[in-house]
Amino acid sequence: xxxxxxxxxxxxxxxxxxxxxxxxxxxxxxxxxxxxxxxxxxxxxxxxxxxxxxxxxxxxxxxxxxxxxxxxxxxxxxxxxxxxxxxxxxxxxxxxxxxxxxxxxxxxxxxxxxxxxxxxxxxxxxxxxxxxxxxxxxxxxxxxxxxxxxxxxxxxxxxxxxxxxxxxxxxxxxxxxxxxxxxxxxxxxxxxxxxxxxxxxxxxxxxxxxxxxxxxxxxxxxxxxxxxxxxxxxxxxxxxxxxxxxxxxxxxxxxxxxxxxxxxxxxxxxxxxxxxxxxxxxxxxxxxxxxxxxxxxxxxxxxxxxxxxxxxxxxxxxxxxxxxxxxxxxxxxxxxxxxxxxxxxxxxxxxxxxxxxxxxxxxxxxxxxxxxxxxxxxxxxxxxxxxxxxxxxxxxxxxxxxxxxxxxxxxxxxxxxxxxxxxxxxxxxxxxxxxxxxxxxxxxxxxxxxxxxxxxxxxxxxxxxxxxxxxxxxxxxxxxxxxxxxxxxxxxxxxxxxxxxxxxxxxxxxxxxxxxxxxxxxxxxxxxxxxxxx
Numbered sequence: 001x002x003x004x005x006x007x008x009x010x011x012x013x014x015x016x017x018x019x020x021x022x023x024x025x026x027x028x029x030x031x032x033x034x035x036x037x038x039x040x041x042x043x044x045x046x047x048x049x050x051x052x053x054x055x056x057x058x059x060x061x062x063x064x065x066x067x068x069x070x071x072x073x074x075x076x077x078x079x080x081x082x083x084x085x086x087x088x089x090x091x092x093x094x095x096x097x098x099x100x101x102x103x104x105x106x107x108x109x110x111x112x113x114x115x116x117x118x119x120x121x122x123x124x125x126x127x128x129x130x131x132x133x134x135x136x137x138x139x140x141x142x143x144x145x146x147x148x149x150x151x152x153x154x155x156x157x158x159x160x161x162x163x164x165x166x167x168x169x170x171x172x173x174x175x176x177x178x179x180x181x182x183x184x185x186x187x188x189x190x191x192x193x194x195x196x197x198x199x200x201x202x203x204x205x206x207x208x209x210x211x212x213x214x215x216x217x218x219x220x221x222x223x224x225x226x227x228x229x230x231x232x233x234x235x236x237x238x239x240x241x242x243x244x245x246x247x248x249x250x251x252x253x254x255x256x257x258x259x260x261x262x263x264x265x266x267x268x269x270x271x272x273x274x275x276x277x278x279x280x281x282x283x284x285x286x287x288x289x290x291x292x293x294x295x296x297x298x299x300x301x302x303x304x305x306x307x308x309x310x311x312x313x314x315x316x317x318x319x320x321x322x323x324x325x326x327x328x329x330x331x332x333x334x335x336x337x338x339x340x341x342x343x344x345x346x347x348x349x350x351x352x353x354x355x356x357x358x359x360x361x362x363x364x365x366x367x368x369x370x371x372x373x374x375x376x377x378x379x380x381x382x383x384x385x386x387x388x389x390x391x392x393x394x395x396x397x398x399x400x401x402x403x404x405x406x407x408x409x410x411x412x413x414x415x416x417x418x419x420x421x422x423x424x425x426x427x428x429x430x431x432x433x434x435x436x437x438x439x440x441x442x443x444x445x446x447x448x449x450x451x452x453x454x455x456x457x458x459x460x461x462x463x464x465x466x467x468x469x470x471x472x473x474x475x476x477x478x479x480x481x482x483x484x485x486x487x488x489x490x491x492x493x494x495x496x497x498x499x500x501x502x503x504x505x506x507x508x509x510x511x512x513x514x515x516x517x518x519x520x521x522x523x524x525x526x527x528x529x530x531x532x533x534x
Contacts, residue, residue, distance in 0.1 A: 061237055065179060066188065068233030069172040070195055072135060075226055076165035077196045079107065081203025083158075086216040093216060096151040106155045109266055110162025112456045113259040118167030119449015120255075120308060122174055123442055124248055128238035131171045135231050138164030142223035157220075170449040173432055175238070177444045182437045182523040183378050189429040190374030197367040201360065254300045254308035261293030262457060269464035273471055309450050310443065318438040318519050319447065323454050325514035326431040328507045329391070331458025333424055335466045336362065339500060340417065342470070346493040348410050358410070362417040369425020377433060377523065384520045387430045391512040394423035395505050402501035406494035427511070431455075437521055462507060469503060470496045 083103060091097035122130045141160030148154035169192075176188045210218040268286035276282045301307045301314070313319045340362055344355035369390065377383045397420045401408070408416075431451060439447040470493065 064233055064237040065175065068230055068237060069131075069175050070191065071226065071230045071233065072131070072168045073172045073192060073195050074199055075135075075138060075223060075230065076111070076168040077199035078203050078206075079161060079165055079223070080111075081200055082207040082219050083107075085204050085208040086211040086219055089211045089216045090151075090154070094148070094151045094154065099151050099155070102155045103151070103158055105267075105270055106158040107162040107165070108460075109263055110159045111166030112262055112266060112453065112460070114163045114166030115170055115456060116258065116309070116446075116449040116453040117255060119170040119174065119445045119447070119452070120250065121167075122171055122445030122449075124250060127171060127175050127178060127445070128235070130167065131175070131234055131238065132231060134164045134167035134171060135227055135234070136164070137161075138168065139224060139227040139231075140164075142220045142227065146217045146220035146224075170445065170452045173436075173452070174445045174448045177436045177448070182433065185436065186377035186429050186433050186523075187374035189432050190370040193367045193370035193425065193428050197363050200363055204356075249306055251300065251304050251306055251308040254297060254304055257293050257297035257300055258308060261290050261297055262453075264290035264293060265457075266460050269460055272464065273468060278468075309446060313439060313443065313447050313450060316438060317517065318521065319435055321514045321518045322431050322434045322438075323451055325387075325511045325518070326427065326435075326451055327454045327458035327511075328462075328514070329424060329427040329511035330431070330455040331460075331462040332504050332507045332511070333366065333427075334459030335462040335500075336420070336504060338463055339466050339470070339497075343493075343497050343500075344410070344413070347405065347497055348408070348413065350410055354410065358414045358417055361414045362421040365418040365421020365423075366425035366428070367421075369422040370428045371425075372422075373426035373429050377429065381522075382520060383523065384430075384434075384515065384518060387426045387515050388512065390423045390426040391508055391515065394420055395508050395512065397423060398501045398505035398508065402498050402505065405498035405501060424508070433523070434518060437523055465503060466500050469499045 087100050087103065090103065091100045118130055118134055138161055141157050141162070141164055144157030144160060145154055148157055173189065173192070176185055180188055206222075207219050210216070210222070264286045268283050268290065271286075272278045272283045301309065301311060314323075337359065340359050341352070341355035344350040344358050345352065350358070373386050373390075376386050380386065397416055401413075401416055401420075404412075432448065435447050435451045436444055
């Protein structure tokens with residue numbers, strides 16, 4: 001993977017970032033490489049038209065950096081899937097089956113809340129420092145989980161894990177942006193899809209094997225050597241990264257409002273219809289509280305001297321539109337990932353293992369689409385045509401799924417899933433690249449963290465919408481209804497999933513509308529020091 005990336009770089013191994021710099025950046029002195037002020041060559045050079053040029057990095061350093069951050073991303077992605085097979089054994093071992101859902105919920109809540117925060121912190125304190133902190137927090141949380149004597153200590157450990165894991169992904173994507181020019185980034189960013197697919201496939205398998213043949217605690221113990229390897233691989237290599245961080249204050253009230261609003265909303269979506277009725281006072285209170293907190297966050301953005309997320313990012317035609325597109329498209333992908341196995345089992349009467357194979361078809365297609373897009377974005381002038389065509393194909397595919405929801409064979413459904421995955425896969429690298437290409441260098445971390453946060457939030461909301469459609473169209477709206485109860489009653493789920501596919505098509509249509517208004521700005525290629533010398 002990294003070898004292919006290195007082959008795509010400039011002949012002398014250098015990496016340039018050609019972007020429009022504001023006046024403050026032009027007047028600011030060059031920052032030396034992170035953690036190594038003795039390396040004079042690590043400072044930015046200035047070329048014609050104030051183009052920032054990175055010093056040469058040898059391929060060994062590139063391999064080390066990319067491998068280290070990919071390993072860090074793998075840790076975060078793996079932890080979202082490896083725990084599920086071990087939950088029954090954990091419940092029996094710790095004598096608490098009623099609170100098992102918190103083991104999953106704690107990680108997801110913490111990761112979602114931490115994602116934008118860590119992105120912002122990298123713009124303040126630098127990538128290397130915050131990356132090492134995130135890995136350290138993740139390792140500490142894993143140790144707490146492995147030694148947990150009770151379910152609630154395990155939940156606390158999972159929350160700590162989520163804080164570290166939620167920071168790893170936006171930091172890794174931001175480091176790629178520091179390391180490579182905008183035209184070089186798409187292929188590197190598309191490799192992250194391979195990381196997530198690998199974790200999604202290996203996670204459940206590894207979790208089951210470790211639980212069956214060793215002990216459930218080993219699903220957390222393995223994070224210690226993997227995390228230590230990530231620390232060693234990234235600590236030294238990241239010293240050579242250029243620094244774009246600036247001294248500034250963290251907007252604590254803004255962070256508090258945003259995190260609290262998101263957590264209240266996620267809890268309401270997770271508990272609604274399962275733990276409590278949707279119209280119960282608990283759910284209504286959480287939703288109302290979330291709305292108030294979001295309003296306070298918006299007010300803080302308008303009044304704070306240094307808001308947590310700069311208004312230029314939220315209001316920008318490019319950044320605002322691509323964030324909206326990522327919210328609906330990536331959120332829809334997450335929803336389809338969760339509800340595909342349910343459709344196979346409840347409508348097509350497939351086994352759990354066969355349902356898993358159908359899901360692999362979708363995920364494999366999404367990974368292939370992401371990799372192909374990485375190649376195309378680096379070569380095409382009108383690169384936005386790739387996600388536009390992909391979304392059109394995806395909407396048409398969902399239309400076929402909706403029309404034939406009750407009459408599809410398993411083979412036909414799997415084939416359509418593969419096509420759907422290839423069609424929506426381009427949104428992963430495209431949304432990241434477009435966002436990073438539209439912001440200033442010192443805002444890369446904040447913008448990347450915000451994009452990932454709204455992706456996760458979109459996933460949570462769309463999953464809840466799909467769940468409400470399935471349960472609401474086959475059960476009693478006034479009662480708490482579960483899929484297990486409905487399946488035991490032999491409910492007909494085909495009409496419900498038809499509505500799910502229609503809803504997914506509508507969400508992708510909104511994403512398409514957002515992509516269509518994105519201004520297609522050139523992806524700048526690498527600028528070599530040798531060229532400037534001429």
